[in-house]
Amino acid sequence: MTRGDYLRNRVLLVAVVFTLLTPLWGVVDLLITPASIHTSLLLARLAMIGAFILVIVRGRRSATGLNGIRHLLATLILTPALFYLLVLLILGDHVNKQLFGYSFTPFLLIAFLSVFPLTLIESLGLGLILIALEVFSQYINGLIFTGEGWQDLWLMCLLLIISLWANFSAITSLLRLYRQASQDPLTGLLNRGVLMVDLARLIDRLHSDHRGRCVTHSLTLLMLDLDRFKRINDLHGHSTGDQVLKRFANILREESRKTDILARYGGEEFIVALPGTVRKNAIQVAERIRKRCENCSVRSLNGQDVNFTTSIGVAELRREENIETLLERVDARLYAAKAQGRNLVVTT
Ligand SMILES: Nc1nc2c(ncn2[C@@H]2O[C@H](COP(=O)(O)OP(=O)(O)OP(=O)(O)O)[C@@H](O)[C@H]2O)c(=O)[nH]1
Numbered sequence: 046m047t048r049g050d051y052l053r054n055r056v057l058l059v060a061v062v063f064t065l066l067t068p069l070w071g072v073v074d075l076l077i078t079p080a081s082i083h084t085s086l087l088l089a090r091l092a093m094i095g096a097f098i099l100v101i102v103r104g105r106r107s108a109t110g111l112n113g114i115r116h117l118l119a120t121l122i123l124t125p126a127l128f129y130l131l132v133l134l135i136l137g138d139h140v141n142k143q144l145f146g147y148s149f150t151p152f153l154l155i156a157f158l159s160v161f162p163l164t165l166i167e168s169l170g171l172g173l174i175l176i177a178l179e180v181f182s183q184y185i186n187g188l189i190f191t192g193e194g195w196q197d198l199w200l201m202c203l204l205l206i207i208s209l210w211a212n213f214s215a216i217t218s219l220l221r222l223y224r225q226a227s228q229d230p231l232t233g234l235l236n237r238g239v240l241m242v243d244l245a246r247l248i249d250r251l252h253s254d255h256r257g258r259c260v261t262h263s264l265t266l267l268m269l270d271l272d273r274f275k276r277i278n279d280l281h282g283h284s285t286g287d288q289v290l291k292r293f294a295n296i297l298r299e300e301s302r303k304t305d306i307l308a309r310y311g312g313e314e315f316i317v318a319l320p321g322t323v324r325k326n327a328i329q330v331a332e333r334i335r336k337r338c339e340n341c342s343v344r345s346l347n348g349q350d351v352n353f354t355t356s357i358g359v360a361e362l363r364r365e366e367n368i369e370t371l372l373e374r375v376d377a378r379l380y381a382a383k384a385q386g387r388n389l390v391v392t393t
């Protein structure tokens with residue numbers, strides 16, 4: 046599960062809790078606020094429930110990416126903050142007597158931040174907005190620069206620090222778990238399972254963009270296999286074989302872009318997926334990788350320089366083609382490169 050999925054689940058859960066709590070808390074309005082503002086409060090509460098329902102509906106849509114979820118989270122936290130602001134403004138003169146029951150809103154919201162796996166910047170940003178809200182409420186109810194006001198601000202800062210700490214711990218353990226579950230431990234590249242999920246998602250998106258007449262994006266796959274790798278293991282030992290695999294993975298990193306997907310597909314077999322790249326340009330990337338390997342060596346434990354080469358199959362995604370047939374075609378080309386003598390790029 047990615048941070049986006051985790052964040053989405055938390056946002057949905059908290060949105061449901063807020064949706065249920067909002068009408069319940071409406072009883073507090075009836076009990077503690079003057080009858081003259083009940084209608085305004087009711088309308089504001091209905092608008093707030095509407096915003097929470099919007100968060101739930103949009104959050105459930107799988108097309109909503111990480112940025113979309115971040116916006117939903119901001120809506121979720123800032124909607125009750127806006128409601129509180131509204132309460133402060135419409136209570137007007139009654140504010141000193143009637144704020145009881147609402148004044149803990151900024152505290153509650155800041156405590157809720159610890160539920161989400163946010164980065165330090167994200168939680169600091171939201172936390173500072175909530176502290177500003179508290180300062181504004183103190184200004185309205187005359188507590189600003191008083192002993193009680195400072196005490197409340199101090200408490201809010203402490204709560205923010207605790208939230209930051211909780212978020213930081215949640216996000217680092219989440220990232221560690223994600224890395225362990227998604228990476229090949231030897232090379233640090235993606236493992237086959239994650240590659241298949243990412244590729245399937247990417248291909249789906251490209252096909253639906255195409256159907257929706259958006260710009261046509263291309264995708265080309267390279268399948269790479271180290272030549273006579275068994276011989277390297279047999280002659281120089283398994284640990285030298287491992288060094289070759291690591292060096293090869295580094296070459297792939299150095300020769301690709303940030304947006305490319307790099308994965309260890311099997312023992313000495315790798316996939317490089319090049320989104321937005323047509324076959325002609327992908328062949329150039331493949332040739333660059335092949336030549337880098339040809340000119341590269343690894344020092345074995347007994348001090349020998351060990352050379353290695355790679356064979357590469359190249360295939361561009363066709364219209365409506367699925368992941369299985371694309372992989373079959375690229376695999377056939379890799380097989381052809383092996384059959385034609387190895388250390389080759391085969392594209393047809
Ligand atoms: N050192 C090391 N070897 C591995 C690892 N994973 C797979 N291998 C070895 O990779 C070798 C693959 O050998 P083969 O499939 O016969 O292929 P090859 O010798 O590269 O021959 P061609 O692919 O036909 O050029 C096997 O000996 C595996 O044991 C690994 O993580 N580390």
